C-alpha cells in the first residue's frame with residue numbers, strides 16, 4: 628500500500644529523535660518561524676517509504692533544496708556521492724562549523740556534496756546564523 632499518511636505519533640517520535648533540529652543545517656525549531664518538516668531520506672518520488680527509518684526532520688529551506696535528490700557532485704573530487712543521511716550518519720563526521728560558527732564546512736565527499744546540493748551556506752543563512760551566534764544561540768554544541 629502506498630500512502631502519504633504519517634501518524635502524528637510517528638511525526639512526534641521523529642522530531643524527538645532528531646532533537647528538534649534540522650538534520651542538515653542543524654537549525655533548532657526554537658529559532659525558526661516555520662515548523663520543521665518531516666522529510667523522506669529517500670524521497671517518496673524515488674519509492675521512499677513512510678517507515679520511521681526513512682523519516683527525519685528538516686527545515687523548510689533544506690527540505691525544499693533537497694527535493695527529490697539523493698546524491699550530488701562533490702565540488703572537490705567532481706564525483707557523485709550520496710547525500711548525507713541524518714538518521715544513519717553522524718553530522719560531525721561529515722561537517723563542521725567554521726571558526727565563526729556560521730559556515731558549514733564539508734569534511735567528506737558526502738558532506739561537501741550535501742553542502743552544495745542543499746545550499747547550506749546561502750548568504751541569507753549565514754547572515755541569520757551570525758545573529759544567532761551574537762545572541763549566544765549558535766552553533767549547537769553537539
Ligand SMILES: [Zn+2]
Nearest residue numbers: 649652686689
Ligand atoms: Zn536546514
